[in-house]
Amino acid sequence: MNPRIIDNRSARRLFLQRQGLSDSPYRKIGDPDLLALIERLGFVQVDSIQTVERAHHMILFARNQTYRHKQLSRLIEKEAELFENWTHDASIIPSRFFPYWKRRFAVRGEMLRERWGKTRRGDFESEVKNVLHHIRDNGPALARDLGNGDPKTPKGSSGWWDWHPSKTALEYLWHSGQLAVAARSGFQKVYDLTERVIAAEHRDAEPTSEEIIDWACRAALDRLGIATSGEIAAFWDLVTAEEAKTWCQARKDDALEEVLVKGAGDERPRAAFCWADNDPMHDLPEAPKRIRVLSPFDPLIRDRNRTQRLFGFHYRIEVFVPAAKRQFGYYVFPLLEGERLIGRIDMKHERDSGALRVKGLWLEPKIKLSAARLDRLEAELERQRRFTGAERVVFEDDYLKSAT
Numbered sequence: 001m002n003p004r005i006i007d008n009r010s011a012r013r014l015f016l017q018r019q020g021l022s023d024s025p026y027r028k029i030g031d032p033d034l035l036a037l038i039e040r041l042g043f044v045q046v047d048s049i050q051t052v053e054r055a056h057h058m059i060l061f062a063r064n065q066t067y068r069h070k071q072l073s074r075l076i077e078k079e080a081e082l083f084e085n086w087t088h089d090a091s092i093i094p095s096r097f098f099p100y101w102k103r104r105f106a107v108r109g110e111m112l113r114e115r116w117g118k119t120r121r122g123d124f125e126s127e128v129k130n131v132l133h134h135i136r137d138n139g140p141a142l143a144r145d146l147g148n149g150d151p152k153t154p155k156g157s158s159g160w161w162d163w164h165p166s167k168t169a170l171e172y173l174w175h176s177g178q179l180a181v182a183a184r185s186g187f188q189k190v191y192d193l194t195e196r197v198i199a200a201e202h203r204d205a206e207p208t209s210e211e212i213i214d215w216a217c218r219a220a221l222d223r224l225g226i227a228t229s230g231e232i233a234a235f236w237d238l239v240t241a242e243e244a245k246t247w248c249q250a251r252k253d254d255a256l257e258e259v260l261v262k263g264a265g266d267e268r269p270r271a272a273f274c275w276a277d278n279d280p281m282h283d284l285p286e287a288p289k290r291i292r293v294l295s296p297f298d299p300l301i302r303d304r305n306r307t308q309r310l311f312g313f314h315y316r317i318e319v320f321v322p323a324a325k326r327q328f329g330y331y332v333f334p335l336l337e338g339e340r341l342i343g344r345i346d347m348k349h350e351r352d353s354g355a356l357r358v359k360g361l362w363l364e365p366k367i368k369l370s371a372a373r374l375d376r377l378e379a380e381l382e383r384q385r386r387f388t389g390a391e392r393v394v395f396e397d398d399y400l401k402s403a404t
Contacts, residue, residue, distance in 0.1 A: 005269055006226060006281065008262040012310050012339050013284045014225040019300050020063045021292075021336070022285045029064045034071050035081050035094070037063060042223045042235065043091040045297040046084065048187055049319070051331045052349045052356070053388050056092055058295035061387050062336075077183045083198060084181040084189075085174070088237045088302070097219075098198055099205035100212050102177065104238055109176025116168055124168070131169040132178065140182050140192040143167040213239050217247045226261055226274045231306060248273050264312030287339045291376040293384055294334045301334055301341070313341035313364065328362055337376065342367045343403070347381075354391035356384060361403040369403045 016022050020037055029037070037060070038044055047055040060067045075081045076092065083095050086104070093101075117124045135141050146166035170191055173179040180197035183190040195203060207215070220235035221227055227235075233244035252258055257276035260269035274280050294301060296317050301307045308314055315334055318326040329346035336342070343363035349356050358381065363369060381393050 003258050003260045003271065005260045005262065006274075008264050008310065009339070010281050010284065011226055011261050012264075013287070014280055015300070015310060016287045016339055017284055018223050018225045021300065022287045023063065025063065025065050025288060025290070025292075027064065028066050029071075031071055031074060031079070034060070034067065035075055038075075038082065038092065039094045039096075040223070041299055042219065043087050043093045043299075045087070045299070045302070046090045046092060047295075047297050049331060050187075050349075052293075052333070052347060052384065054187075055295040055297040057387075058293070059298050062292045062294055062298065065383055065387075073183075080197060080199060085177075086237070088234065089297075095198060095202050098202040099207050100215050100236075100238060102206070103209055103212050105175070105177030109172070112172050112175055116172060124165075124172075127165040127169045128172060131166050132173060135179065135191060136193060140190045141170075142185060142188050142190055143170055144188070146170070213243050213247060217244055221273065221275065225280050226259065226272045228270070228272050231303060232273075234303065261309075263309040267309075270309065289338045289376075291342070291373070291380045292336045293345065293380055294336055296331070296333065298334070300336070307341070311341045315341075315344070329360055332360075332362075335377070337373070342373075345377075347384075349388050349390050355394040356381065356388060356390035356392070357394045357396065358399050359396050360399050363403045369400065 013022070018040075020040055041059075044056045044059050049055070052058065053061075056072065057067075057069055060072065072082075072092070076084070081095055082092050083098060084090065084092050085101055086108070087093070113124075131146060134146065143164075143166065170179065170189075174181065174189070174191060178194060179191045180194045181189045182192040182197050216236050216238040217232050220232045224231060224235060229245040229248040230241055232248065233239050233241045239247075248256060252273070253276075255276060256273045259272060259274055261272050262269045296315075301313075301315060304315060313334070317331065318328060319331055323330075328344055331348075332344040332346045334341055334344050341364070343361065345358065345362075346360040347356060347358045361369075361377075367373075378393075384390075385393050
């Protein structure tokens, strides 16, 4: 029997629903609701750039406009319901998922021990023991609490190869699961012993490698709705591409249905998997028609190839592109309107002046800046202003030049 074909609109609508972008953004969100939202997403990426607001806050605000920063801090620092570690990048993850990171801790720890033990100046093993003993005896610490390290290390560097020895030891202990991030001070990680941060019920569980693979693949497919084995592997970055492929093939025509998904363009439908025991396309809600500013690290668009296929939207961050070669701007934000990615906006929260400054707007081909669309955009910018604490929205004179 030929695979079922899923049309592009249905595939997009399913992904938006799984990513919490079809829910009402007005409903009051309490701390338990916020935890449920993060569990539904799987994780929330953390990034240091604060052009408008930190990525993790923007991701949550895009889904619910009643979200406030202090709610996330409570869930991490007081309730210990969330922990910070690595998926494809640094992320905030539900603590009940902690056991499934243990294989990663072992593999990552061994890899870093091999790499840093050979390349770092001084005695790596000794520094690791000293840092661990210091935190055990003195409590949580930031990297700056542990000394300036090697005076030969050049100032102003940012790569791991130029970290002072205690910073390297901290990162090793964190990546290997021996330390956890207890809080953030500014944006600096506060490290503590894992046993003082993660509850015993999560810390003591010991899933097998097979159980970790099964959980990671199931949980990824739940959050993607429809996915290739490669997309399943990349979601958490806990399993290899081959492990995900083997998992899918073992369940094909039983627990999993192989389908063909139409893209946003004229390309041939792409084979992918979905759960076979229920129809994921059934009774999908329509996403709210409002315009929403997305973080460049929003999970909806994290996989750029998937974004291109489902939404016909090409996006990249131009932070590392020389200014003269940028197509749009240093750090532009995608715009989601209903179920379509309609363009991008260049804006910055100028904290000294209190302005949320809009520098440029680029709409996708065939998207017109109607009066109604402009009203929706300005309403979203006002929501962003209030959320970030800016005093006013300021539009540069020529910000619409590329949108009309």
